[in-house]
Amino acid sequence: MEIDAELAVVLSDSEERTEEVGEALGLVLGAGDVVLLVGDLGAGKTALSRGIARGLGITERVVSPTFVIVRQYRGRVPLAHADLYRLAEGDAFAIDMLELGEKGSVTLIEWGDRSAGIFAELDPLTVVFEADGGHHRRISFFASSRWAGRLARAGLADRASRAGT
Ligand SMILES: Nc1ncnc2c1ncn2[C@@H]1O[C@H](COP(=O)(O)OP(=O)(O)OP(=O)(O)O)[C@@H](O)[C@H]1O
Numbered sequence: 211m212e213i214d215a216e217l218a219v220v221l222s223d224s225e226e227r228t229e230e231v232g233e234a235l236g237l238v239l240g241a242g243d244v245v246l247l248v249g250d251l252g253a254g255k256t257a258l259s260r261g262i263a264r265g266l267g268i269t270e271r272v273v274s275p276t277f278v279i280v281r282q283y284r285g286r287v288p289l290a291h292a293d294l295y296r297l298a299e300g301d302a303f304a305i306d307m308l309e310l311g312e313k314g315s316v317t318l319i320e321w322g323d324r325s326a327g328i329f330a331e332l333d334p335l336t337v338v339f340e341a342d343g344g345h346h347r348r349i350s351f352f353a354s355s356r357w358a359g360r361l362a363r364a365g366l367a368d369r370a371s372r373a374g375t
């Protein structure tokens with residue numbers, strides 16, 4: 211099995227910038243794609259998700275799914291936006307998320323590292339957020355080489371080199 215590599219890094223200095231990064235990513239996502247969002251409370255997972263939704267052509271306002279576990283939206287491709295934070299054991303739920311992927315949704319999963327094993331077979335893109343206590347975020351993208359072309363098309367690989375990483 212191929213081990214995921216860090217394919218791109220983006221530095222963001224505002225919530226709006228993080229949303230723009232998400233929008234660029236949303237433009238290259240398609241049915242069946244699974245994106246795991248990993249980072250502490252307030253890291254920017256939902257902000258990136260709002261941008262991704264925009265890139266998918268979703269006009270409805272995207273809000274945190276923390277309390278409902280999963281929200282679904284219609285766009286160019288349907289979006290399933292989930293949050294595993296409140297689940298003690300995410301695995302049973304994760305199996306339902308696999309079905310959503312099979313039904314042709316893009317699936318975004320906040321706190322996705324809690325059930326990473328379940329999603330591994332779906333060749334996920336893992337987005338890791340590191341915050342500095344202020345408004346800076348280091349956003350890194352880990353995936354198999356299958357994702358490299360799309361991240362480049364989203365302009366993310368370029369941004370990584372511009373950021374000097
Ligand atoms: N560069 C940045 N990118 C994203 N959010 C930022 C940035 N700088 C500051 N913020 C603030 O950080 C918070 C991010 O909140 P968000 O809901 O996206 O986090 P989250 O990772 O989804 O948290 P949770 O685990 O609670 O769901 C917002 O209050 C936002 O204004």
Ligand SMILES: [Mg+2]
Nearest residue numbers: 255256274320
């Ligand atoms: Mg959130």
